[in-house]
Amino acid sequence: MALQTSSTVLNSLSALNKFSxxxxxxxxxxxxxxxxxxxxxxxxLQKLAESEEVDFLRRPDGEGVYxxxxxxxxxxxxxxxxxxxxxxxxxxxxxxxESISKEYGYTVQGHEAEIVGLCKKCGR
Amino acid sequence: MALQTSSTVLNSLSALNKFSxxxxxxxxxxxxxxxxxxxxxxxxLQKLAESEEVDFLRRPDGEGVYxxxxxxxxxxxxxxxxxxxxxxxxxxxxxxxESISKEYGYTVQGHEAEIVGLCKKCGR
DNA sequence: TTTAATGCAAATACTTTGCAGGAAA
DNA sequence: TTTCCTGCAAAGTATTTGCATTAAA
Numbered sequence: 011m012a013l014q015t016s017s018t019v020l021n022s023l024s025a026l027n028k029f030s031x032x033x034x035x036x037x038x039x040x041x042x043x044x045x046x047x048x049x050x051x052x053x054x055l056q057k058l059a060e061s062e063e064v065d066f067l068r069r070p071d072g073e074g075v076y077x078x079x080x081x082x083x084x085x086x087x088x089x090x091x092x093x094x095x096x097x098x099x100x101x102x103x104x105x106x107x108e109s110i111s112k113e114y115g116y117t118v119q120g121h122e123a124e125i126v127g128l129c130k131k132c133g134r
Numbered sequence: 135m136a137l138q139t140s141s142t143v144l145n146s147l148s149a150l151n152k153f154s155x156x157x158x159x160x161x162x163x164x165x166x167x168x169x170x171x172x173x174x175x176x177x178x179l180q181k182l183a184e185s186e187e188v189d190f191l192r193r194p195d196g197e198g199v200y201x202x203x204x205x206x207x208x209x210x211x212x213x214x215x216x217x218x219x220x221x222x223x224x225x226x227x228x229x230x231x232e233s234i235s236k237e238y239g240y241t242v243q244g245h246e247a248e249i250v251g252l253c254k255k256c257g258r
Numbered sequence: 259t260t261t262a263a264t265g266c267a268a269a270t271a272c273t274t275t276g277c278a279g280g281a282a283a
Numbered sequence: 284t285t286t287c288c289t290g291c292a293a294a295g296t297a298t299t300t301g302c303a304t305t306a307a308a
Contacts, residue, residue, distance in 0.1 A: 012281085012288065033272075047290040052273065072196040072297085073272070087240045096238045103234065106227055107249060114220045115254030116211045125231060125247045130239030136263065136306085157297075171265040176298065196272085197297070 018044050019054045020078065023064060029075035029088070029095055067124055069093060089129035096129075142168050143178045144202065147188060153199035153212070153219055191248055193217060213253035220253075 022038045023030060030038075036051045046054075055076050059066040065079045070090050079097060087096040111118045127133070146162045147154060154162075160175045170178075179200050183190040189203045194214050203221060211220040235242045251257070 015288080031272085045290095049274080049291080050289055053289090068192055068194075068196055070192075072192055072198060074196060087235060087238050089240070090243070096240070098234055098238065100230075100234060103230055106224075106230060110222055110224060110227065111211060111249065111251055114211050114222065115257070116213070116220070116249070116251040117257035118249060118251040119214070123247070123249045125235065125240070125242060127235055127240040127242040133239070133241035139263080155297085169265095173266080173299080174264055177263090 015046060015050060015054055016058065018046060019051060019058065020063070023076060023078050029065075029067065029069070029077045029093060031069075031073050031075050035076070070126060086124045087129075088124055088126050089132055090126050091128055091132035094129045094131070139170060139174060139178055140182065142170060143175060143182065144187070147200060147202050153189075153191065153193070153201045153217060155193075155197050155199050159200070194250060210248045211253075212248055212250050213256055214250050215252055215256035218253045218255070 018039060019035060022035050022042075026034065026038055032048070032052045032055055035055065036046070036048050039046050039051070055064065055066075058064045059076060063078070064076045065086070066074060066076050067086065067088070069075055069088075075093075077095070081097055081099055084097045084099045085103065087098060089095070107118050107123055142163060143159060146159050146166075150158065150162055156172070156176045156179055159179065160170070160172050163170050163175065179188065179190075182188045183200060187202075188200045189210070190198060190200050191210065191212070193199055193212075199217075201219070205221055205223055208221045208223045209227065211222060213219070231242050231247055
């Protein structure tokens with residue numbers, strides 16, 4: 011994968027600054043002078059997610075979305091209504107996840123625990 | 135929606151005894167003498183989820199899945215590999231969710247926090 | 259009769275894949 | 284040359300919707 015492609019996609023993701031779908035990234039790129047096909051956007055986002063340069067999760071409607079994140083190990087609060095997200099990091103939460111998982115023989119990997127709720131704006 | 139349709143779907147879900155997609159429920163029903171169209175299965179599952187008679191969540195691959203659950207308020211541990219699930223209920227977890235959410239102005243609703251990891255069998 | 263439920267086929271939407279052309283090594 | 288990257292179009296899959304038919308009230 012060309013380096014330039016990666017950074018175009020990364021730039022777009024950064025500019026969007028929220029969990030965005032491949033389609034959204036694609037549209038955003040189209041508005042610039044750059045030109046990248048939709049499949050390439052999909053392929054690039056997948057690779058970026060594999061190499062953990064971007065976070066991946068699913069919106070409640072099932073669409074896959076990506077975001078460039080600040081912290082290395084963290085979880086997300088995701089608004090079920092507007093899609094806003096917040097990152098958090100908590101040792102307490104980590105330990106609790108760990109102990110609950112262990113109790114059931116599960117192994118938590120990465121930051122695969124998201125909390126879905128309603129954000130301040132949508133939550134009234 | 136006919137009462138009979140609901141119970142056919144519910145029976146099927148119970149028999150499957152794991153988070154199952156509409157398609158899986160549909161196939162399962164087809165193996166019995168009952169006959170229900172795919173759209174009806176989708177519509178019925180959606181209604182059952184709305185009325186909270188069944189739980190709904192998404193597999194990591196984005197497919198929507200349903201299950202008849204025992205406890206009224208609980209969360210799930212979901213295996214990213216084989217799809218096995220376990221229910222858990224923990225006051226500590228509840229309180230922590232609450233306080234983390236509050237800190238960011240989020241409102242957690244229902245049991246919308248799932249932990250994805252690897253189950254005992256898949257986790258080695 | 260009036261309303262609600264159902265099945266089927268068609269339409270959507272997201273995502274993946276095959277493949278040929280081009281760039282890079 | 285050989286391998287990798289890319290775009291386009293086609294295919295795949297999950298889900299929803301329009302509509303005519305049928306069942307229920």
